[in-house]
Amino acid sequence: MRLEDRWLVRRFNAGDARALRRIYEKYKPDLLGVARALLNDGSAAEDVLHDVVVSFASQAGRFVLRGSLKGYLAICVANRARNANRQGARPEPCERAAARRTHADVSESALDEERRSAIVAAMEQLPEAQRQAVALHVLGGLRFREIAQQSDESINTIQSRYRYGLKKLRSLLNGQVDL
Amino acid sequence: MKYARKIKELLLRAYRPDADRPEPMDERILSDANATMKRAVADHQGRHRIELWRRIMKSPYTRTAAMLAIALAAFSVLFPPRNGIVPASVALADVQKAVQAKETVYATGTRTITFVEKPTFYPPVMAGLFEKESNEDGTFKLEFRAESFLSPAGFAHKVYSEDGELVMQAGIHNETGVAIVLLPTAKAYVRSQMLEAYQERMAGFTIQGFIDLLYRTGEYRKVGPKRVQGVDAVGFEVSGWEERILEGFSPTIIKLLFNLEAGTGRVWIDPKTNLPVQTEGEVKLKPCVVSFFKDATAKQIDDNLQWDVEIDETLFSPEIPEDYQELSLPSNMTVGAVASGVALAGAAPWCLFFVRRSRRRAAARSIR
Numbered sequence: 001m002r003l004e005d006r007w008l009v010r011r012f013n014a015g016d017a018r019a020l021r022r023i024y025e026k027y028k029p030d031l032l033g034v035a036r037a038l039l040n041d042g043s044a045a046e047d048v049l050h051d052v053v054v055s056f057a058s059q060a061g062r063f064v065l066r067g068s069l070k071g072y073l074a075i076c077v078a079n080r081a082r083n084a085n086r087q088g089a090r091p092e093p094c095e096r097a098a099a100r101r102t103h104a105d106v107s108e109s110a111l112d113e114e115r116r117s118a119i120v121a122a123m124e125q126l127p128e129a130q131r132q133a134v135a136l137h138v139l140g141g142l143r144f145r146e147i148a149q150q151s152d153e154s155i156n157t158i159q160s161r162y163r164y165g166l167k168k169l170r171s172l173l174n175g176q177v178d179l
Numbered sequence: 180m181k182y183a184r185k186i187k188e189l190l191l192r193a194y195r196p197d198a199d200r201p202e203p204m205d206e207r208i209l210s211d212a213n214a215t216m217k218r219a220v221a222d223h224q225g226r227h228r229i230e231l232w233r234r235i236m237k238s239p240y241t242r243t244a245a246m247l248a249i250a251l252a253a254f255s256v257l258f259p260p261r262n263g264i265v266p267a268s269v270a271l272a273d274v275q276k277a278v279q280a281k282e283t284v285y286a287t288g289t290r291t292i293t294f295v296e297k298p299t300f301y302p303p304v305m306a307g308l309f310e311k312e313s314n315e316d317g318t319f320k321l322e323f324r325a326e327s328f329l330s331p332a333g334f335a336h337k338v339y340s341e342d343g344e345l346v347m348q349a350g351i352h353n354e355t356g357v358a359i360v361l362l363p364t365a366k367a368y369v370r371s372q373m374l375e376a377y378q379e380r381m382a383g384f385t386i387q388g389f390i391d392l393l394y395r396t397g398e399y400r401k402v403g404p405k406r407v408q409g410v411d412a413v414g415f416e417v418s419g420w421e422e423r424i425l426e427g428f429s430p431t432i433i434k435l436l437f438n439l440e441a442g443t444g445r446v447w448i449d450p451k452t453n454l455p456v457q458t459e460g461e462v463k464l465k466p467c468v469v470s471f472f473k474d475a476t477a478k479q480i481d482d483n484l485q486w487d488v489e490i491d492e493t494l495f496s497p498e499i500p501e502d503y504q505e506l507s508l509p510s511n512m513t514v515g516a517v518a519s520g521v522a523l524a525g526a527a528p529w530c531l532f533f534v535r536r537s538r539r540r541a542a543a544r545s546i547r
Contacts, residue, residue, distance in 0.1 A: 015220035017213050024209055033195035050208045057212035061223025119189045138187045139194055170182050177189065 005069040013061050020060075024053060027070050031077045033139035038081035038131060040124055048084060052076045067149055074140035075150035078132050085128070115177050122172035130165030133158050274415070274446075277453035281486045283330040288458075288481030290323040290338070298471035307364050308346070327481070333495030352495040359497050368503045405447070408456040408482065412447035438467035457482050 011019035031052065035045035052073060056063070065072070123131055136142045144162070148155040196202070297319040301309060313319045323346070328335040332354065338347040348361040360369045402414035442462035449456045458481045464470035470477075 012216070013220070015217055017216070020212055020216055021209055024205070024212070028205070029196050033191070036194045037190065046204045046208075050204070050211065053208050053212045054215050057216040058219045060216040060219040062219075115189065116193045119186070119193050123190070134190070135194075138190050166183050166186060169186050173186070177185075 009065045027073055030140045034074055034077050034135045035081055037135040037139050048080045071142050071146040071150050074136055118176040122169050126165050130161045133161035134165040137162055273453045274448055283490050285485045285488045286327045286481040287483040290325050291478045292321045293476045294319040295474040298473050301471045328490045328494050330490045332492045335494035348497055350495045350497045366503050368499050407447040410449045412456055413450055414445050414447050416445045438465040440465050
């Protein structure tokens with residue numbers, strides 16, 4: 001994985017469009033998942049993904065890979081999503097409900113609408129730091145060490161946030177979803 | 180921790196898109212990202228090229244290499260692998276005396292640099308030279324006409340493209356130590372005060388020094404006679420001289436900056452006057468700074484030599500047109516850049532003949 005990423009980054013730095021496409025296709029599901037979890041808005045999540053990929057592309061020729069590429073991109077998504085939330089770009093509750101319905105299109109056949117709504121609502125109630133730790137670890141597939149390195153926090157802090165986040169989700173979902 | 184696994188599954192199913200399912204946004208994002216990437220790579224390559232050239236040219240090694248380039252070019256003109264009849268009528272010492280007795284020289288000739296493939300790494304101000312296509316066999320050739328002017332007051336050199344357009348004019352004024360290079364096609368110039376120590380080292384590379392070296396080693400050959408420029412000329416030829424001339428310099432530095440594989444030089448002497456009537460030089464370069472990091476062969480022929488002509492000394496301090504832009508290069512870069520550029524163009528040989536001395540100013544024909 002790392003080897004392929006290094007090769008992709010080398011080709012990307014040389015301006016190879018195929019390498020950029022491969023990076024995008026390889027990590028899009030993780031990145032979009034993180035963005036959706038942190039923003040709860042399908043179109044805003046796509047905008048964040050767009051900005052992150054274009055910003056990454058602007059570093060072509062001089063991008064130096066430190067750590068994992070996925071980790072780097074996922075943290076970029078998380079940071080942009082946090083900024084978007086702080087700037088008030090987060091949609092109002094009714095819009096979020098609409099956004100949820102949009103999400104439902106993606107996985108309606110696989111997930112019961114009621115359970116999906118419950119988990120989305122529960123995620124929204126998590127403190128931002130906990131939600132980010134849960135999203136990056138579960139949806140971004142990052143290890144705690146990677147999250148800690150990329151976000152300049154200690155690994156214990158990240159693990160604690162994740163643990164508290166899961167516990168809170170459990171208590172919020174209690175009675176709504178069979179755990 | 181069963182609940183943790185259950186929550187993870189729920190999260191993945193709620194938020195993670197289907198990886199195999201393309202979405203309308205994909206092409207939009209990739210299109211924007213591609214355009215941005217292309218621009219970024221082009222910008223970066225431009226900046227990187229300039230920075231790298233600056234770093235190379237700022238290096239003291241470059242100055243040493245530039246000086247060597249000039250010395251080697253001069254050497255190649257004087258002496259160059261071929262056995263031949265050795266006429267006794269002309270001796271090296273006679274040539275030495277005859278050349279020393281002359282005050283000025285004006286020379287014209289051709290410069291050809293053939294690269295095994297088109298260089299991609301060159302200073303931005305030289306970009307115009309590399310716009311044309313490669314040859315069918317993949318090689319890339321640059322051809323120039325050149326004029327050289329030399330007197331005790333300085334050295335001037337003009338290089339013209341195949342179309343007759345002036346692409347470079349260089350002047351070095353000995354008294355002030357100011358070197359000016361004009362690049363008309365780029366409407367740019369470089370002006371530099373040569374360092375004293377550098378001038379002193381330059382001054383040591385004279386024809387006398389080379390002839391002394393040849394006497395010491397005795398590894399030159401006389402060739403000819405051959406009909407050259409209307410006279411039965413005698414040739415002095417030397418090959419493999421690059422190793423001797425580079426004695427005392429670090430091989431690593433030389434290979435980086437001036438990686439010579441083999442060089443031959445030949446000078447044809449008129450037995451009646453003991454003066455050169457034609458000079459020829461050829462050197463093979465492995466990838467290095469002065470060959471733009473490609474294998475290359477540089478050839479120079481000066482087939483029109485005029486001695487003791489009157490030379491307009493303003494050529495050594497050319498006037499800089501008002502609309503020209505100064506290339507903002509580090510001061511110590513310019514010395515190396517000027518010298519390297521001039522040497523690579525094969526301009527240097529004649530400037531070394533008279534660097535150290537001034538005996539008499541002959542009244543002679545005017546060429547301007």
